[in-house]
Amino acid sequence: MAKRLNQIGVENTEENRRLYRQILFSADSRVKKCIGGVIFFHETMYQKADDGTPFVQMIKDKGIVVGIKVDKGVVPLAGTDGETTTQGLDGLWERCAQYKKDGADFAKWRCVLKISEHTPSALAIMENANVLARYASICQQVRVCLLPSPHRVGSDHCEAQHYACAVMMIPGDHPQWLDITPVLGNTSRGWHGYHPQDQNGIVPIVEPEILPDGDHDLKRCQYVTEKVSGGVAAGGLHAAYPPQVLAAVYKALSDHHVYLEGTLLKPNMVTPGHSCPTKYSPEEIAMATVTALRRTVPPAVPETGRAIPCVPSCSITLLSTGVTFLSGGQSEEEASINLNAINTCPLVRPWALTFSYGRALQASALSAWRGQRDNAEAATEEFVKRAEVNGLAALGKYEGSGDDSGAAGQSLYVANHAY
Numbered sequence: 001m002a003k004r005l006n007q008i009g010v011e012n013t014e015e016n017r018r019l020y021r022q023i024l025f026s027a028d029s030r031v032k033k034c035i036g037g038v039i040f041f042h043e044t045m046y047q048k049a050d051d052g053t054p055f056v057q058m059i060k061d062k063g064i065v066v067g068i069k070v071d072k073g074v075v076p077l078a079g080t081d082g083e084t085t086t087q088g089l090d091g092l093w094e095r096c097a098q099y100k101k102d103g104a105d106f107a108k109w110r111c112v113l114k115i116s117e118h119t120p121s122a123l124a125i126m127e128n129a130n131v132l133a134r135y136a137s138i139c140q141q142v143r144v145c146l147l148p149s150p151h152r153v154g155s156d157h158c159e160a161q162h163y164a165c166a167v168m169m170i171p172g173d174h175p176q177w178l179d180i181t182p183v184l185g186n187t188s189r190g191w192h193g194y195h196p197q198d199q200n201g202i203v204p205i206v207e208p209e210i211l212p213d214g215d216h217d218l219k220r221c222q223y224v225t226e227k228v229s230g231g232v233a234a235g236g237l238h239a240a241y242p243p244q245v246l247a248a249v250y251k252a253l254s255d256h257h258v259y260l261e262g263t264l265l266k267p268n269m270v271t272p273g274h275s276c277p278t279k280y281s282p283e284e285i286a287m288a289t290v291t292a293l294r295r296t297v298p299p300a301v302p303e304t305g306r307a308i309p310c311v312p313s314c315s316i317t318l319l320s321t322g323v324t325f326l327s328g329g330q331s332e333e334e335a336s337i338n339l340n341a342i343n344t345c346p347l348v349r350p351w352a353l354t355f356s357y358g359r360a361l362q363a364s365a366l367s368a369w370r371g372q373r374d375n376a377e378a379a380t381e382e383f384v385k386r387a388e389v390n391g392l393a394a395l396g397k398y399e400g401s402g403d404d405s406g407a408a409g410q411s412l413y414v415a416n417h418a419y
Contacts, residue, residue: 001041004362010371018047023369023379024362025049025058030384034391037065039108039205039356045099056103067106067205068099070135074112083124086111086131092138096202106203108266109135113208113245115216115224115273125248132206133252139204140259204258205324205356207266208249212329214273218280218288222270226292246296260300266356267293268328269338282341290345290353293323299350322352327360332386333401335360336393343396354394361386 002012010016021044038059045068047055059066072088086109096107111128113120210224225245246267253260270288272280302322325342327335335357342353355361364386369379392398 004359004366005371008366008370014043016371017043019371019373019376020366020369021047021055022049023365023376024383025055026376027062027380027384027387029062031387032063034387034394035064037067037106039067039069040104041069045102045104060103065105066103067108068104069110070095070099070107071109071111074110077124077127080121080124081116081118083114083119083121084112085124085127089131089134089138092135093141096139096141100202104202106205106264107135107139108205108207110207110209110266113210113224115210115214115220120210120224120245125245126252128208129245129248129252130256132208132249133256133258136204136206136253136258136263137256139202140262141201203262203264205264205266206249206253207326208245209266209326209328210245210268212268212271212274215275215277216273217276217278218270218272218284221272222288222292225267225270226295244296246292250296250298260298261302263301265297265301265323266326267323269325269330269342271328271330271338274329282338283345285338286341286345287347289342290347290349293349293351293353294347297323297351301351303350303352322354324354324356327355327357330360332360332363336386336389336398337400339390340393340396340398340400343394352394355390357390361390 001017005012005016005020010020025038026049040055044055045066049055049058056066070088070092071086073086074084075087077083077085088109099107109132111132113124113128210221223244226247246265250260253263269285270292271285272278325335325339330338335355339353339355343349362383365379365383368382369375389398389401
């Protein structure tokens with residue numbers, strides 16, 4: 001946030017951050033058609049509008065779902081060439097429970113990887129994949145009922161001293177029960193299960209971002225992003241072919257028994273490095289991106305319009321579900337055009353392919369506002385405009401503005417982007 005405010009000459013104070021967020025959250029009902037959820041920071045969760053209305057309530061009153069960023073930023077990963085992992089797992093269960101109580105229904109956790117001659121390393125990929133999986137598992141705390149053996153689903157009889165198997169309920173119109181004893185191991189001793197009030201029921205957004213820093217070409221980015229036959233399938237670290245990002249992430253999610261139908265993926269698009277001399281068309285970027293997803297992302301990841309189950313017993317519907325791309329330093333217009341190309345790509349796409357943009361939704365709004373209250377209405381209109389544009393792009397119906405001269409056409413690339 002500090003970088004965005006500094007670019008328009010506005011001091012980075014809590015009040016100025018509140019005023020800017022109020023501008024975005026004041027958008028009228030038009031945004032409901034194209035934005036299904038808003039990711040808050042901790043500070044934002046407890047801020048209010050000028051009239052005293054909590055920001056959380058402002059968003060929910062529009063029929064939009066509130067989410068929360070729960071990681072605590074990247075830290076150096078020892079033994080690597082400047083690579084990182086993400087901290088924040090300690091105390092995450094308690095934080096998620098509190099955020100759920102305070103109005104959040106989904107969460108986001110960001111891990112970062114870099115492309116260079118020697119990175120990302122197998123160590124960095126596997127470490128970040130496992131961190132993402134542990135986070136997702138915590139968000140999806142489920143109620144485990146232990147039944148006597150032989151068990152009878154729906155039986156009222158459940159004596160603690162005779163626990164022999166575990167079952168998990170998958171919510172829906174017709175609840176399903178799965179025997180997860182092999183998953184949990186021997187549950188006959190020492191397993192007490194979770195009480196209903198202990199469950200967080202938060203949908204996790206999994207964000208493994210490959211930074212655009214570097215001069216790598218499109219092929220190299222696709223190679224790093226998608227699965228390579230080798231270490232992932234065997235579950236090990238193959239020296240010649242290290243496990244690649246999305247494959248490693250979904251292997252880790254599987255290992256941690258994460259319910260994929262109750263998750264969202266927030267990846268980067270497959271794009272060349274910022275310093276790459278070769279320029280690629282939106283159609284080439286779309287083909288590389290969709291190909292990488294088809295080779296790695298299970299079709300269990302939700303599609304458009306599905307209710308995303310919040311384990312164990314509630315559900316929410318997001319307009320933006322499935323794969324929600326980050327903008328990765330692209331200009332507003334570039335991010336919209338590439339998203340549109342992805343949604344008109346001739347390959348089969350079993351998931352919704354939509355957006356979860358920060359910078360690429362706000363650059364024009366920031367430029368219009370510039371810290372002046374008199375500009376608030378104009379800034380809100382710019383935000384709504386970009387939201388509508390990306391809503392069309394997510395449907396493959398955006399034709400482009402053809403104007404790259406304004407704020408929408410300016411690159412939003414920030415080297416080694418961290419927040």
